[in-house]
Amino acid sequence: MTVQVTEFDHIKTEYSSCPDFGIIFHEVSNDGQTEVVNHSLGDLLCCLVGDKPGNWDFLLHVAKFAYNNSVNRSTGKSPFEVVHGYSPRSPVDLVALPVAARALDSATSFAEHIRQRHDYVRRQISLHIDVYKLVANAHRCQQEFQEGDLS
16 A cells, blocks of 8 residues: 655655655664564554455554554553553443442552553563573574684
C-alpha cells in the first residue's frame, strides 16, 4: 500500500539542497522494534481487510484495539495493560456487575497497583532476556588469548 502525496514533490524541490532528501527519514537508528510492530500491524490489517483492501483505513480502530489488547509473550501483558494497569474494555465488560464489585479503589491503591504491574513487566522482560541470552550463548565459546598469540 502506498500513498502518493503531490505536495511532497513541491516540498522536495524546495529543499533540493539535500540531494538525498529521502535519506533524512532514515537517519534515526533503532533496535528493530518499530519494524517488528509495523510488520505485525501490516499483517493484522491484511487479515482484517480480506478482499476489500480499499477499506483498510476504516478498520484501523479495530486493528489498534486488537494490537493493544494482545498479550505480549515477553511481558505476559497487553500494551494497554502495561501503560494503564488494566485491560481495555470490550463488549463483555458492559454487562452489569453486582454492586459489591463496582467499588473503586482509592488513588493511592491504584498507583500502587500500577507500580506493581510495571515491576512485574520489568521482571518478565528481564527473565526473557536471560533465557534468550542462555539460548543465544549456548553454542559460543570464550577463548582467552595470551600476548603474542596473534603474531
